[in-house]
Amino acid sequence: MARVGAPASAHDGPSRLVALTAFGTNPGALLGHVHVPKNLPAGAPLVVVLHGCTQTAASYDHGSGWSRLADRAGFAVVFPEQTHANNPNRCFNWFASEDTAQAGGEAESIAQMTETMIARHGLDRGRVYVTGLSAGGAMTLAMLATRPDLFAGGAVIGGLAYGTATGVSQAFDRMRGHGDTSDAALVELVRSGARGHDGRWPTLAIWHGGADATVSVSNADTIARQWRGIHGVNATAVREERRGTAIHRIWSDAQGRDVVEDWTVPGMGHGTPIDPSRGERLGAAGPYMLDVGISSTAIIARSWGLIAAPDAAVAAKPAAIDRVAKIAIPVTPKPAGKPRTAAPAGIQATIEHALRAAGLMR
Structure with missing residues (x-):
């Protein structure tokens, strides 16, 4: 593996990641980067981290602090990376069915990277997790849906439900919060992606800003x-607590296992919540890396058992959740060379307008 030493952007430091090579046929034409702590023992866990639009693997690691936490806690991290050739805004193509199925696209490339890391470093197949922001969050759900046998749990930040968009037009609608789908249809989308899976399903944590103007x-x-x-859990069987500024809701299955969690950070926009100056001191503020006084990286890792729980949890009756639905949608399709559903006329101008409004383009 070759060292990747160049900064991801002007405000990032040198990358802590190295390139992952020879990880399979790579049908989705993705790049791979990894961080493996020194003297990592066999049987360690693995976390797969998926960046958001306009980001790189290195910039998301710099902002979120995953590789630094890996050094402290003893687990490996793999960062799949989108390319400009696949998507001009470096978005994982969560709205393209050919990239979110078990075989033949980006989801398969991510699975190949994951399998390669498990085999190459002797990692624990029962402790493999995946997380991502925005388009990476939507792709996180694609990985959980299509490879529930591979992942024990996932955490989606500012993402969208699996299978609910099959093109750019639908992606815009879903990001606005339009086009509701029945509960039964939502479940069937996942079951169809899993191709007859009859084992245990991964757990899921959902994170979202209450004032997210990019993904409703x-x-x-x-x-x-x-x-x-x-997971077959009742929507009304929910526990609620406040953790710092965040509202936390938890649903457990019949065996008492916490299987679905929802974290809402009131007033937070679109991005990954971090806490670089307090607590675990992870990450760095930047575009879509939001210092709101709560480290999603640490809380997610703790929920997966990767780091020890604090001595006492802070819990209180939550205030009303302020949920705001606005838009700004970087979901450009892949250009020629990797076939995509054609975008509607004028869609590029609309996307560029949204990107400028969100501060993503000049």
């Missing part, structure tokens, strides 16, 4: 409905 926070409810249905 109503999508968090849609994801929760989809995965409560998969």
Whole structure:
């Protein structure tokens, strides 16, 4: 593996990641980067981390702090990376059915990277997890849906439910919070993606900003409905608490296992919540890396058993959840060379306008 030493952007430091090579046929034409702590023992866990639009693997690692936490806690991390050739805004193509199926696209490339890391470093197949932001969050759900045998759990940040968009036009609608789908249909989308899976389903944590102007926070409810249905848990059987500024809701299955969690950060926009100056001191503020005084990286890792729980949890009756639905949608399709559903006339101008409004383009 070759060292990747160049900064991801002007405000990022040198990358802590190395390139992952020879990981399979790579039908989705993705790049792979990894961080493996020194002297990592056999049987360690693995976390797969998927960046958001306009980001790189290195910039998302710099902002979220996953590789630094891996050094402290003893687990490996793999960062699949989108390319400009696949998507001009570096979005994982969560709205393209050919990239979100078990075989033949980006989801298969991510699975190949994951399998390669398990085999190459002797990692624990029973402790493999996946997380991502925005388009990476939507692709996180694609991985959980299509490879429930591979992942024990996942965490989606500012993402969208699996299978609910099959093209750019539908992607815009879903990100706005339009085009609701029945609970039964949402569950069937996942079961169809899993191709007859009859084992245990991965657990899921959902994170969303209450003032997200890029992906409507109503999508968090849609994801929760989809995965409560998969786990067969009752929507009313919920526990609620406040953790710092965040509202935390938890649903458990009949065996008492927490299987679906929902974290809402009131007033937070579109991005990954971090806490670089307190607590675990992970990550760095930047575009879509939001210092709101709560480290989603640490909380997610703790829920997966990767780091120890604190001595006492802070819990209180939650205030009303302020959920705001607005838009700004970087979901450009892949250009020629890897076939995609054609975008409607004028869609590029609309996307560029949205990107400028969101501060993603000049």
